[in-house]
Each structure stands twice: as C-alpha cells, then as structure tokens.
Amino acid sequence: MRIVDIIDKKKQGKELSKDEINYFISSLTDNSMPDYQASAWLMAVWFRGMSEIETANLTDAIINSGDCIDFGEFSKQIFDKHSTGGVGDKVTITLIPLLAAAGIPIAKLSGKGLGHTGGTIDKLESIPNFSCRLSVEEMINQVKKIGVAIGQQTNNLTPADGILYSLRDVTATIDSMPLIASSVVSKKIAAGAGHIILDVKYGSGAFMKTPQDAVELAKLMVRVGKHLNKSIIAVVTSMEEPLGRAVGNALEIIESIEFLKGNIIKGDIAELTYDFATIALMQTGKFIDEETARAYLKELIYTGKAIDKFKELIIAQGGDPEVINNYSKFPQSQFKIEVKAKSSGYIKRIDAYKTAYGCKLLGAGRDKKNDPIDYSVGVFLNKKTGEPVANGDVLYTIYSNAPAKTEECKKYLDEAFEICTEKPAAIKQIYEIIKP
Numbered sequence: 001m002r003i004v005d006i007i008d009k010k011k012q013g014k015e016l017s018k019d020e021i022n023y024f025i026s027s028l029t030d031n032s033m034p035d036y037q038a039s040a041w042l043m044a045v046w047f048r049g050m051s052e053i054e055t056a057n058l059t060d061a062i063i064n065s066g067d068c069i070d071f072g073e074f075s076k077q078i079f080d081k082h083s084t085g086g087v088g089d090k091v092t093i094t095l096i097p098l099l100a101a102a103g104i105p106i107a108k109l110s111g112k113g114l115g116h117t118g119g120t121i122d123k124l125e126s127i128p129n130f131s132c133r134l135s136v137e138e139m140i141n142q143v144k145k146i147g148v149a150i151g152q153q154t155n156n157l158t159p160a161d162g163i164l165y166s167l168r169d170v171t172a173t174i175d176s177m178p179l180i181a182s183s184v185v186s187k188k189i190a191a192g193a194g195h196i197i198l199d200v201k202y203g204s205g206a207f208m209k210t211p212q213d214a215v216e217l218a219k220l221m222v223r224v225g226k227h228l229n230k231s232i233i234a235v236v237t238s239m240e241e242p243l244g245r246a247v248g249n250a251l252e253i254i255e256s257i258e259f260l261k262g263n264i265i266k267g268d269i270a271e272l273t274y275d276f277a278t279i280a281l282m283q284t285g286k287f288i289d290e291e292t293a294r295a296y297l298k299e300l301i302y303t304g305k306a307i308d309k310f311k312e313l314i315i316a317q318g319g320d321p322e323v324i325n326n327y328s329k330f331p332q333s334q335f336k337i338e339v340k341a342k343s344s345g346y347i348k349r350i351d352a353y354k355t356a357y358g359c360k361l362l363g364a365g366r367d368k369k370n371d372p373i374d375y376s377v378g379v380f381l382n383k384k385t386g387e388p389v390a391n392g393d394v395l396y397t398i399y400s401n402a403p404a405k406t407e408e409c410k411k412y413l414d415e416a417f418e419i420c421t422e423k424p425a426a427i428k429q430i431y432e433i434i435k436p
Helices: 003-011 018-029 035-048 052-063 072-077 092-102 120-122 136-146 159-169 177-190 211-227 249-260 269-285 290-302 305-314 350-363 403-416
Strands: 079-083 106-109 148-152 195-201 232-238 335-340 345-350 378-381 395-399 419-422 430-434
Touching: 003 035, 018 052, 018 159, 035 159, 035 177, 052 159, 052 177, 052 211, 079 092, 079 177, 079 305, 092 106, 092 120, 092 148, 092 249, 092 269, 092 290, 092 305, 106 120, 106 136, 106 177, 106 403, 120 148, 120 249, 120 395, 136 148, 136 305, 148 211, 159 177, 177 195, 177 211, 211 232, 211 430, 249 269, 249 305, 269 290, 269 305, 269 430, 290 305, 305 403, 305 430, 335 403, 335 419, 350 378, 350 395, 350 403, 403 419
Parallel strands: 079 106, 079 195, 106 148, 195 232
Antiparallel strands: 232 430, 335 395, 345 419, 378 395
16 A cells, blocks of 8 residues: 555545555654645545545544543543634633533643644643643543643644644645544543533534535534534534634633623623533533523622632642632733724624734734743724724724734724624524534
C-alpha cells in the first residue's frame, strides 16, 4: 500500500477503504509520511469530500492513534460538551460548574483558540496559575474527587488529530465537514464521555456560515457517533453576533463568574447555558421534565452552589480562587477606551467575525498554535442587538495595551455595529436539535 495511491484515489473522488484510512493515519503518526503528502490528501478531501462510512472510519482511526481515557464503570455517567468554535462563546465555562454542581461528572478536553475563534483553555489560563496540563491519571482522579476536570488535549490522546489540525490550519482545509466531524467526535470519544452534546455554530463568527450547513454537519457527527456506538446530541446555534458582552480571555471569565454568581439572569449567555444544562439533565436521566430541570438549575445558581463548584475547580487546577471576588487579580490592560454612538436608534446587528478580528488585532487571538496571546485585552459590548441606543451612548469598550492596536481594533468594531430606526426581531439562539 502506498500513500500516493491513497491520495490519488481520493483525488478521483473514490471511497477509501477502512484499511487505507488506517494505513494513512498510522503513517501520519509514525512520521513515515511527509507533511506535503498529508497536506495533499487533506486538500483532496476538501474538494472531494468523504462518505459517511469513510468519515466514521477516519474518526475511529484517529481515536485508535493514541490512548483513550477509561473511567471504568464511571464512564457511562461522564458528560462532555463541545462547541465548534465561536466569538465570545463562554458557555462551556458557565455550563460545566453548573452541571458539576448538579452531580453530573464532567471530564472535558478543550483546545486553544486559532484564527478568530476563542479557546476555552486560553480563557481559563487567564486565571493566575490555572493549569490545564493534566495527565490522564490526574483527570480521572480529579473527576472522581470533585466531579469535574478540564484539560487540554495531550499528545497521547488522538495524536493524529493534533497533526492533522495543525496542517489543516495552514492549508485552508479547516472548513471541511468530514475533517471537522472526525476531529470533534474522535476527541470526545477518546476523552471517555458516556454523554456528549455538540454545539454546532453557524453565522459570521463560525466555520459554518449558514444554518443549513450547520445542520448537515450536526447530522453527520450524530450519525458518526451512532456508527461508533456513541450517543451524541447536536444543537445548532447562532453565531451571527458575539455571545454575551465580553470578547477576550480574562473578560470572558469575569462575565462567566458574573453568571455563576446569579448576576446575569437574561440574555444569550443565560439562555444558552440553561438550555444546554436542561438538555444534559434530561440526557443523563436526572430529569424528564424541562421546566422542573430549569428551575433546579436556577436554584443551583441562586444558592451559590454553582460558583462554589467553579471555585473548587480553580483550586484543584492550581488557580487563584481570589479572582472570583477580586477581578483585579486578572491580568489588567493598560488602556480602557469607551467608544460612543454617533446616531440614535436600535442595534440591528453586531458582526461576530469583525468583532473577533478586532480583538485578535489587540493580541487576544493567535494565527499559529504556539503564538503568544495577551490575556488582558478584548472588547466589552455595552450595547447588544435589539437594545436602544442614543447619540453619545457608549457602544463598546476596548481594553488594550497599545494605542496603534486600539485604532486598528476600533476600525473593525465600528464596521461590526449596525444601527437602525426600528427595533429588530430577537435572535433565536437555537436553530435545531438533532438526536440519534
């Protein structure tokens, strides 16, 4: 069997066998295949696609390229949630302590941000001394001890995905449905979860630009899970504008803390967190009635159990728990610039991509995995879609460490905001829920 023949077969749009896919992945991980051949194969997949069974076989090969976390009998109870990437998407950070407080054990493997999308690991590591570098044994022990652990992907778990992802990022093949599906599902299964929810984003700030494409991807991932005997629920949600008001690592953790304290009771972050948490409680069999589940979740917030669980997580992973009550403990930006509206009306839309790109220019994001980022910078959206605005009101606030970067960011944020005379319809956060 030769790699060049596998590339050529896919280039012609033919279906690869399970053996051919396994050979490709094993050649990738044992370094017997050069990057240029892997890149050629990725581009062939981007143009020609893969069948459902090919995608399932690729996912399985990626899973088997490394270790899998085994919680033993505990595995059936483990929950994991994954987002395909967005702007200001901090729902993982608000959701996980809430569910852990509800008694659902969670082992979450997350990634760092790339391009315009933010990464959960980067956000959490804006907490002083917080570490996501957990070994498999440390993750298992921590989940058994406090019910929750958040780690970053290690070299031992789905190593083939790590290699492929780094190549996809520099070969413009990120937005391939089979490659996205195999990447996401392989990591979730390798992490040992028995219950998986996938948040599949669409819109200007997501890889999938239309809800129809997002539904197609969601259905593919659910079916791949079924091929591999894993129950997956996919929720298609909007990423037309940033989630919440904060975009930037430390700023997003602060907003998450505010929700967990019960200080944010309305808006997209609260809505989506409660929606996902309700789905999780019903998926795991803890509740059969949505209304009762939601009421229970709100009680966990208002009694302080959710924020206490987040504090417990921070302590377990070496972070400074004082950040919960003292936001000055977070990295601080040098400049805080309030930008005011030049007209009156209603916020019609806030473009997620332009907002994210502006924040990336400040240093909140990266182009390559090893690029450094600035945890302190970002943007706070003082106004959100549907809200009234008067001439002179603060539209958004930039947190920056360089005047030149501030001006660059302001250019994109000014373009991101659109004001109209009539109040627009509310954005529907959930487009569709796909179950096995």
